Amino acid sequence: MAVITYREALNQALAEEMERDDSVFLMGEEVAEYDGAYKVSKGLLDQFGERRVVDSPISELGFAGLGVGAAMVGLRPIIEFMTFNFSILALDQVLNSAAKMLYMSGGQISCPMVFRGPTGAALQLSAQHSQACEIWYVHAPGIKVVTPATPADAKGLLKASIRDNDPVAFMEGELLYNLKGEVPDPDDGDFIIPLGVADLKREGEHISIITHGKMVHVALQAASKLEKDGIEADVLDLRTLRPLDVDAILATVRKTNRAVYLEEGWPWGGVGSQIVSIIQDEAFDDLDAPVVRVTQADVPMPYAKNLEQIAKPSVDRVIAACNRVLYRNS
């Protein structure tokens, strides 16, 4: 094990997979000469050359679609969006082309590719740069969605995503890039985390906080605080939203009989809506209380620091939600 950052873990995954398979290439804005807007691709241009690490024009629809076309004829493109906020311009190629190609062609043409970049809010980037975009991707059959929260998950899941034969939206967190954590050494062999396996990041018996991506860390902080009050929480990190580890969701709910879903996005049709639907459908008799969701405030992200803080899902809001589900007075 080595302690490295989330950024370095992603970089290792990219380098290892590009080394392993010549059909893998990286394209996006600033990925080559600039080393990546968030330095995820640092050094890759030197290592692999401009054939495989390609700076694109600021044309999200264009280069996302170029990736789709390259994947249609057998390459394995990694398309980096500087942030998933900008991928909204490319959604036609993601949803109408990549996600549907195999189906429309009756199984003839697949799109093995990864769209990756940060999603969600950072700090005071305001309305257009602070959106959690998972739901727009996970909504469409044909796409897989991965949301790693730790350096190890980032590495193991990115390698699995690159090798997957379907289009994968790999959604990182801008505020996670400097996060440090233990990751197996490359010398110890290929480190792959299969898609569709959730990870219980903390164990408890009283309540389940289920979440994904960056919010895993908010959930863990909330669980630490709750512990001081004698409340032990399971924190279940879904890690991938499609495929979804439903067994792990049902297992934690059956254990604690109480659940909160925490996510960074908006409430209407959010990821939590689907999770709550699954829980009530498949574990209704195990519930001792309604499942409560914690989301961003139902407003565009404001700029002012104080407003931003109350718009985002916070540790306090998660604790309040847990108390509600536990029928406790906070």
Next chain:
Amino acid sequence: MGTAEAEATKPSKTSGENGNGTSSPGGAKLGDFSKEELHRFMRAMLLFRRFEEKAEEAYAIGKIGGFCHLHIGQEAGALGLIDPLRQDDWVITAYRDHTQALAKGLEPGPVMAELYGRDTGSSRGKGGSMHIFGAEQGFMGGHGIVGAQMPMAAGMAFAAKYRGTDQVCVCFMGDAAVNQGAFLESLNMAAIWKLPAIFVVENNEYGMGTAFSRVSAVPMIQRADSFGVPAHTVDAQDIIETWSFMDDLVKQVREGAGPQFVEARTYRFKGHSMSDPVSGTYRSKEEVDGRVKEQDPIAILRNRLFEADLMTEEELDAMDDEVRKEVDEAADFADEAPLPDPAELYSHVYAEINEHGRLFFDGRDGEAGHPGGGKD
């Protein structure tokens, strides 16, 4: 828009100073082709025509549903711009795609069966008229979002260059596509990376019911010029002209000439789709009748062959009978084919059903073909 009427009969030409050594042939002659080749051209165009007429007929009696866009009047473009390609070259196009699929080597039977929504259709009945695919033949689909095929074409051309092959990608679109952002983004990327892509606009003068002149302040070739992509115009009602032009252009691109833009001047003899009358609100009956009379690609070739004593009326009739029979057989093949099995609803959504986790959320586990909830 009337200006194209005079323009359409001019030989092909290349415009702009940005070209990098490409040139367009002009004045190709009948004598450049063998009698066999000329007969093959005639037969292919007749097949396209009869195929589309059969589709029209089948649509009218409810055998074909959804949207259906016919290529009648544009056969010389489908043939002349695709026939010079190799099988491992790629063609990608929009939703007016039946005859282009045939030109790239798909058999009429599976294409008709796709229109009929049958299991033996080229896309197993899952795509329909707008989404004909033939991976083996390098026919990379009919696509339903105007202009969306352009970035994908750039991607295939990118892959050819990436792998160091000499494959070429030809991307078709209608004239309305030049106003999409994808058009500009793709031409630019193709130009900066010198990709082996040929972007062909089938300019039939109307984007659905809107004349091109109403939605563009400049001629379309001017736009390609501005990206440094050599722009060519070809009379796509003339198979001789079009085929020679494309044969030459493909060779140049194969040898590294970089991306090219082609305005293929043509005219749609039928409505935009089946719900659109041939003439009416946006173009007059006189206009359509005149163009059909003057610019039918099949009649143009027929007249030249008759004049040059390269085909007799009897030979043409026999050929037409043969082609009609082939199309009837395609329709029979479609008619007799099974519907897709209900279990096929869930196939081909994902290429890889992961070992863990749930991929489908409709709660229909246990129904035919449903992959179930992973390890549930």
